[in-house]
Amino acid sequence: TIVTNKSQKIADADGIVLPGVGAFKTAMNSLGNGTKIIKNAAAEGKPILGICLGAQLFADWSEENGKTKGLGLIPGEIIKLPKKVKKPHMGWNSIKRKQKHPFLEGIKSGNHAYFVHSYYFKPAKNGVIATTKYGIEIPAIIGKNNIIGTQFHPEKSGSIGLKMIKNFVKMTKKHSQK
Template sequence: MTIAIVDYGMGNLFSIYNALDYVGGSPKIINEPDELAGAEGIVVPGVGAFGQCMDRLCRFESALNSARECATPIFAICIGLQVLFEASEESPAARGLGWIKGRVVKLPSSVMIPQMGWNSLSIKRPVEMLQGIEEGDMFYFVHSYYGLPEDKSLIVATTEHGVAVTAAIAWDNIFATQFHPEKSGAKGLRILENFVRSIRC
C-alpha cells in the first residue's frame, strides 16, 4: 500500500513519514510528479507560506488533479489544506489548486497568532477518517490562516481560536486537516491509521 508523500522541496517530511510507517502504511517520499501515478494514497504535507508552497507545488498540479479524478485517497495537512482553496490572504498574488470554493483568511487579531499548541475539536459531521476521535479530543495546530469554504458542509470539524476555525475538511476522496496529525500523539496516529485503512478498502 504505497502512500506517496509529495516532497516539493520545503524540507522536513521525516515526521509524517515516520507516523505513516508507524501505523502500518508504506510511505514513500516522491519528488517527481509522474511518481504519483502508481500511488494508492497521497499525502500533501504543508510547509511554508501559501505562495511559496504553490510555487513549488504547481509542477505537481496536473498529477494531483488526475489522482483526484481517479478517486485516489488524498490527505492534505496544514498549508496542504489551505492550497486546496482558490486563494489566500497570506499571498494575494498566488493562485491555489482551487478544488474548494472559498477563501483562506487570517486568524482574528484578538488572539495569539500563530495559533500554536493543542486545541480541541468540535466535530460537525462524523466521517470515516474521524473514527475513534471524540468531541473535545486535542490536536496540535501551528498556523496563522485558516480556510473558509463557501460550502459549509465540507467542514467536518472546527476548533475555537477567537473564531470557529476550520480544523478538518472532507468530501469524496479528499480529507484535509489544519492540525498536524503526525504531531498529535495517539489521536493523530488514529486519523493516519484511518487513512491507511481507507486505502486498503
C-alpha cells in the same frame, strides 16, 4: 510509504499526502506539474490528505503574501486569523466533530490536536468535518469526497493523530482494492 517529488511516483501512488509548513504562494509555485497530477488523482477518487498548509492548498485561493490561486479542490479561501487573536495559533486545542467521516472513525469530539498556523481555510460550502475554537470557530478538518485536510498536525497530535493517519491508510487501501 514513499517520500518523493517525482511526478510519476506520485501519479502511481494509492494515496497522496501533502505535508504542512511553509507559505502558500511558495508551495503552489513549487508544485509545478504536480498540480495536474493532484487534480487528476482527486478526479479518480484517490484519497488525498493535506496537513496544515497542504490542506490550505485545496482552496480556490489564499490571501497570504498577495492573492494566490490554489488547487480549487474544495471551494473556499485561505484568510488570516482575526487581529484579536495571537498569531501564530500554536498549541493544543479540542476538535469538535460536525460530520461523520471515515477519517474520524473511532475518534470522539473533545480530543485534542496540535495546531501551528496564522491562516485558516474558510470554506465556501459545507465542507467542514470538525472545528476548533481560537477566538472564533475555525475549521479543524475540511473535506470533499476523497479529499481530506487538517489545519492541525496529526503527526504531532499523539495517539489521536496516529489514529487519524491509520484511518487515512484504511481509506487508501479500500480505494486501491476497487
